[in-house]
Amino acid sequence: MLLECDTCSAVVKAEVLISYVDENPYDWVDSTQYTFCKCPQCHSPILASQEYGMSAGEIDWSSPIKIYPANLFYINPVIPFKILDSLKECIQCYKSGSFTATVIMCRRTLEGFCIEKGVKEKNLDRAIKKLKEEGAINE
Ligand SMILES: [Zn+2]
Numbered sequence: 001m002l003l004e005c006d007t008c009s010a011v012v013k014a015e016v017l018i019s020y021v022d023e024n025p026y027d028w029v030d031s032t033q034y035t036f037c038k039c040p041q042c043h044s045p046i047l048a049s050q051e052y053g054m055s056a057g058e059i060d061w062s063s064p065i066k067i068y069p070a071n072l073f074y075i076n077p078v079i080p081f082k083i084l085d086s087l088k089e090c091i092q093c094y095k096s097g098s099f100t101a102t103v104i105m106c107r108r109t110l111e112g113f114c115i116e117k118g119v120k121e122k123n124l125d126r127a128i129k130k131l132k133e134e135g136a137i138n139e
Contacts, residue, residue, distance in 0.1 A: 003046050005039040006069050009095055012039050014046050029053055033061055044069075083112040 003014040014037035024030040033050045047068035050061040073091050075084065090105035107124065114120075114127040117136045121127035131137045 007042045007044045
C-alpha cells in the first residue's frame with residue numbers, strides 16, 4: 001500500500017500489519033476499511049482509511065488516505081482551483097525543504113486569493129490591507 005511516510009518524507013510501499021472493516025449494517029457500500037501499516041524504511045506507524053465505492057467504473061476500495069500521523073496541513077476543499085494548485089505546490093516545497101520556493105509559492109497563493117476576492121492592488125501589502133478593510137480577512 002503506497003503511503004507517505006512523514007519521517008522519511010517520501011511515498012513508501014507501507015507494510016500492512018492488520019486491516020479492519022467498519023461495515024455499515026444498512027449499506028455495505030458505505031463501509032470504511034482501516035489499515036495499520038509500518039514504513040519499511042524507518043518502521044514508523046501509519047494508519048490509513050479507504051472508503052468502499054465506485055472507483056474507475058468498478059466497486060472497490062478507494063485509494064488509501066493517511067489518517068495517522070495526521071497531515072500537517074489541512075486544505076479546505078472549497079478553495080478555488082487556481083489557488084489550490086499554488087497552495088499544494090507551496091506545501092510540496094515546504095516538505096522538500098525548499099524554503100525560498102515555499103515563500104514564493106505562499107506569496108503566489110496570497111496574490112491569487114486577493115485576485116479571487118476582487119482586489120487588484122499590485123502591492124501585496126496594500127492588497128492585504130484592502131482585504132482587511134473590506135472584511136474579507138481578519139487579524
Ligand atoms: Zn519512513
